[in-house]
Amino acid sequence: MTRSTASEPVASMESPVIRASPDEAARLFDALDSEACRTVVRSLADGPMTAKELQAAGDIPLSTVYRCVNELVDTPLVEETTRVSEGGHHASEYSRPVESLVVALDADAPIQVPEGPVLELTL
Structure with a gap:
């Protein structure tokens, strides 16, 4: 996976773009075939969550x-970090x-990139 920053604009936009490899794109589409995985992805729009928080939200x-989350962290769509609590208990x-x-069918075709962080898949 490669990341483009504001110093490397994509389609004249100033927002960061993550470009997924064909293998990452395939794993992402496989994961998004599951309604439960789509629910997890939608729930994460509100910010970072633990598995228990995702369970309650979805x-x-x-x-x-x-x-x-095991399927999704193998894609550029979901990241896993560690939440450190004061009590010493840590959670993913x-x-x-x-x-x-954004899905592009041709790697050389210009695309209109919306504002905000974007995942671009090229098939």
């Missing part, structure tokens, strides 16, 4: 949440580093 079984926390998903 009203899906915790085992399903773990299956989904998941976030969505992009606001939009």
Whole structure:
């Protein structure tokens, strides 16, 4: 996965763009084929969440949440970090580093990139 910054604008936009490889794109489409995974991705629009928070937000079984985040962290759509608590208990926390998903069928074709962090897939 490569990241473009404001010093490397894509389609004349100043927002960061993450470009997924064909393998990452395939894993992403496989994960998004699941309604539960789509629910997890939608829930992350509100900010970083733990698996238990995702379970409550999406009203899906915790085992399903773990299956989904395991699939999704293998894609550029979801990132995993560690939430450190004062009590010494740490939990994995998941976030969505992009606001939009753009799919291009041709790597050389110019695309109109919306504002905000974007994931660009080229098939």
